[in-house]
Amino acid sequence: MDATLHPETLAIRTGTTRSPFGEHSEALFLTSSFVFGSAAEAAARFAGTEPGPIYARFINPTVSMFEQRLAALEGAERCVAFSSGMAAILATVMGLMRAGEHIVAARTLFGSTVQLLTNVLGRFGIEVSFVSPTEPEEWRAAVRPNTRLFFLESPSNPLTEVSDIRTLAEIAHAAGAWLAVDNCFCTPVLQRPLALGADLVVHSATKYLDGQGRVLGGAVLGATQLLEGVYTFLRTAGPTLSAFNAWVLLKGLETLPLRMAAHSRNAQALAEWLQGQPGVSRVLYPGLPSHPQHALARSQQASGGGILAFELEGGRETAWRLIDAVRLMSITANLGDAKTTITHPASTTHSRMTPEQRAAAGIGEGLIRIAVGLEHVDDLKADLAQALAAATGQR
Numbered sequence: 385m386d387a388t389l390h391p392e393t394l395a396i397r398t399g400t401t402r403s404p405f406g407e408h409s410e411a412l413f414l415t416s417s418f419v420f421g422s423a424a425e426a427a428a429r430f431a432g433t434e435p436g437p438i439y440a441r442f443i444n445p446t447v448s449m450f451e452q453r454l455a456a457l458e459g460a461e462r463c464v465a466f467s468s469g470m471a472a473i474l475a476t477v478m479g480l481m482r483a484g485e486h487i488v489a490a491r492t493l494f495g496s497t498v499q500l501l502t503n504v505l506g507r508f509g510i511e512v513s514f515v516s517p518t519e520p521e522e523w524r525a526a527v528r529p530n531t532r533l534f535f536l537e538s539p540s541n542p543l544t545e546v547s548d549i550r551t552l553a554e555i556a557h558a559a560g561a562w563l564a565v566d567n568c569f570c571t572p573v574l575q576r577p578l579a580l581g582a583d584l585v586v587h588s589a590t591k592y593l594d595g596q597g598r599v600l601g602g603a604v605l606g607a608t609q610l611l612e613g614v615y616t617f618l619r620t621a622g623p624t625l626s627a628f629n630a631w632v633l634l635k636g637l638e639t640l641p642l643r644m645a646a647h648s649r650n651a652q653a654l655a656e657w658l659q660g661q662p663g664v665s666r667v668l669y670p671g672l673p674s675h676p677q678h679a680l681a682r683s684q685q686a687s688g689g690g691i692l693a694f695e696l697e698g699g700r701e702t703a704w705r706l707i708d709a710v711r712l713m714s715i716t717a718n719l720g721d722a723k724t725t726i727t728h729p730a731s732t733t734h735s736r737m738t739p740e741q742r743a744a745a746g747i748g749e750g751l752i753r754i755a756v757g758l759e760h761v762d763d764l765k766a767d768l769a770q771a772l773a774a775a776t777g778q779r
């Protein structure tokens with residue numbers, strides 16, 4: 385497909401393999417295996433000398449359409465889909481690394497990613513050093529002769545810290561390592577890490593790529609050659625994306641550019657409004673000029689994205705009162721949904737950290753994270769206004 389096409393068009397017009405029926409909407413192929421025309425064709429498919437599906441653990445046409453569409457959006461040569469974001473991250477390490485090698489990772493990663501890298505992969509001889517997402521010199525200093533992978537998310541969860549992808553790619557490459565970026569928060573609509581120098585992008589498709597909280601999915605993207613081992617791991621170990629989930633995600637991608645623009649617009653307006661509210665001591669959102677990495681965010685993201693955090697005076701008690709007082713927003717740790725969600729990170733998503741670790745990371749007891757959805761922003765403001773009044777006792 386023409387690479388000069390805009391994301392809105394790529395999201396709709398790529399990955400459109402048709403069956404002989406000529407259906408307009410992409411088909412859902414619910415089949416675990418595929419029929420060959422002859423014994424010779426079966427042999428050729430197994431030998432890899434003739435393309436075509438064999439078995440749905442390896443390839444399913446609906447899954448392939450999703451992979452092609454996401455690859456077009458990320459500007460990637462290849463995409464391999466997985467059953468979840470965690471499966472995609474596991475496959476990245478299993479496909480590219482071996483025991484005795486080392487990862488440098490941001491300290492602020494998604495909780496299950498930290499558990500995977502330390503408690504699971506640590507048992508198989510993979511070493512990890514955690515460093516600040518915003519201090520490139522810490523990454524350079526953490527490099528060892530056996531370092532193979534840099535891993536980060538930007539913006540981070542929940543503080544929306546922004547990592548310098550261009551600089552960290554240079555440091556990784558000078559060390560003979562690959563840079564992998566979990567692009568879950570921005571999606572390719574707002575940030576394309578491969579164009580900034582990263583080697584790999586991983587996704588939890590569960591979040592914005594679906595966008596309506598229906599299915600789990602994941603993906604790894606990058607150069608075809610680099611992804612060979614990742615695909616081999618998928619084929620062999622089987623954390624395959626189901627055809628049904630791929631079909632939901634494929635249709636979800638069609639509205640991704642529209643949705644991301646609306647998530648960002650709502651979040652920007654809500655962040656600006658929150659800055660002036662009594663009882664709110666700070667607002668963290670990459671689209672605010674007051675954000676510590678605002679200039680960097682503007683240089684690598686199209687807009688601020690849908691996630692913001694803010695700190696309330698009065699600590700946990702006030703934060704919990706506010707959360708209990710919201711009427712529209714959902715109290716859930718999920719994000720990337722049309723429905724706005726509200727979370728207290730210190731007691732939920734980041735509760736496995738010690739109080740000292742949380743304090744060092746800047747995740748206070750009064751911190752609240754909002755994943756801003758697609759409701760009308762005036763209704764979201766009104767909901768927060770009444771909840772703030774109830775929580776702080778101000779009128």
Ligand SMILES: *Cc1c(COP(=O)(O)O)cnc(C)c1O
Pocket residue numbers: 468469470471494496497537541566568569587588589590591600601602
């Ligand atoms: C949710 C999430 C994941 C894990 O994805 P699953 O689809 O839940 O396995 C990984 N990274 C980030 C940033 C996430 O938000």
